[in-house]
Amino acid sequence: MLDIAEELDRWVGQGREFAVATVVAVGGSAPRRPGAALAVDSRGTAIGSVSGGCVEGAVYELCLQALDDGRTVVERFGYSDDDAFAVGLTCGGVIDIMVTPIRSQAPSRTVYAAALAAAAAGTAAAMVRITDGPDELMGRALLVRDDGSPEGTLGGHPELDRTAAGEARAMLDAGRTGTVTIGEDGSRCGRPLTLLVESSVPPPRMIVFGAIDFASALVRVGKLLGYQVTVCDARPVFATATRFPEADEIVVDWPHRYLASADVDSRTVLCVLTHDAKFDVPLLELALTLPVAYVGAMGSRRTHLDRNARLREAGVTELELARLRSPIGLDLGARTPEETAVSIGAEIVANRRGGTGVPLTGAHTPIHHDAGAGPAGRIGSVA
Structure with missing residues (x-):
């Protein structure tokens, strides 16, 4: 329900009555995870989604019914071979949805x-x-x-x-x-x-080190994925709001010095795009010891080998080096900054969700990996 909190908060402020349908359990291939919601107010206005379109019509009617009778119900929707295109999930999944009326006198x-x-x-x-x-x-x-x-x-x-x-x-x-x-x-x-x-x-943090043209594209991808994005570079002429208008924060400082005081956690992703040893080595020496979700560094394979040698000389262990995603991103054949940013974003998603990065066509891997409940963003970006 909290995935649509901003709009529902406005509804509450306006005194509206509404019903919320929330995904509470899923089985098989289902497009939305627990916490995803659809809400309908007494005027018939609807926001959100519980299935990507498969059962929205039926859930909408359940919300209207809940507003009328004041009862909370849990309904199951699933695939039916006999009626695949009627109410049900044609993708083969099963979802349980709880519909709760939020009326003015609700306890x-x-x-x-x-x-x-x-x-x-x-x-x-x-x-x-x-x-x-x-x-x-x-x-x-x-x-x-x-x-x-x-x-x-x-x-x-x-x-x-x-x-x-x-x-x-x-x-x-x-x-x-x-x-x-x-x-x-x-x-x-x-x-x-x-x-x-x-x-x-x-929202989780993405810190992009290196105010280069590739960073500008990566900022946009990071925002699309729901991250709070910081750009950090020691060169004030490059680290400017004009060059990175979509960044949440721009920091002019040596990358390793900023990271030493930055607020990071197990959902934070660090993207090192400087590919300059004087920045990379002290930064990665610190980054690879932190309990963050992802550390990636840009550079050619030759740069990668040279950087690894320098990191070993600095005392970085093989176990720490194994955490480094370098060269950064998945093999998409990317050339432009935008394509490269998509490649990096795809690797971050695969790392977060337990994906393999292989094409789904002809593969026998699950479409929706479930490596445990993912981190929520502003609720419920269920993870």
Whole structure:
């Protein structure tokens, strides 16, 4: 639901009533992951998507029905050999969708409003909802903020809220969106419960070192992929807002000195485009020791071999060198800055999602790799 938080936050501010359909589970080949949502207001206005178009019409009607009767329901949509082009997923997948009305008198409206406001502002928070449990608890929500403080209730025993808050904090720390099951002891409801936890975290960072023409194209690709992009270069004549109007931040500093104080985490990607030893070696010597998601460096194969030799002389270990993606990007035959940026972006996506980078035509690999729940962007860029 939080993947469309900015618009829904506006709806809340306008006092609109609406229903939200959220993907809570998927099986097989499905285009959207848990947390993806479609919302419909009382005027019939719709935003978002739960299936890339396969079942949107049927889900739209479910939202209108939920607005009318006030009930939260979970519906399953899947492929049917007998009626492949009617309501169903012709791609062969199965998705479970929870439809929740957010009416003016709904018990959890204030919690939904707080969660949407947090996600729209880019503040770290997690929202918990029951997707499989007693009817009287469906539609309730619990919000857990970054400091661990909870808001709202799932409507059962206080122990349920404590258990759910603990699960939410763990998933928020990892930036994950997905489902968890808690047993009878934790739920205190006489039965196991399934919870959907949606994590809202600030967008991941991409730091591009080297203010060259290739960097300008990579900034645009990084923004397209949902990253907060910083360009860093020691040369003030090149590191300017005029040359990089789409960058979120431009830093004039020696790359290794800036990286030493930069705020990075396990979702951060570092792209070294300087291909100049005086910048590359001290920068990569530090970068390869950091717990970031990706480190790539531009240069020819000859440059790569020379750079590796220099890094070894600087004390970089073979295990650290193995983390370096160099020459940077996938083999697309790229020549222009834009093609090269696509190549780098494709490698970053493959690394993030567990893809192989091979053509899907004739391959027997999954289309949608599932190497664990990916990091959320501004929620739910589910990962």
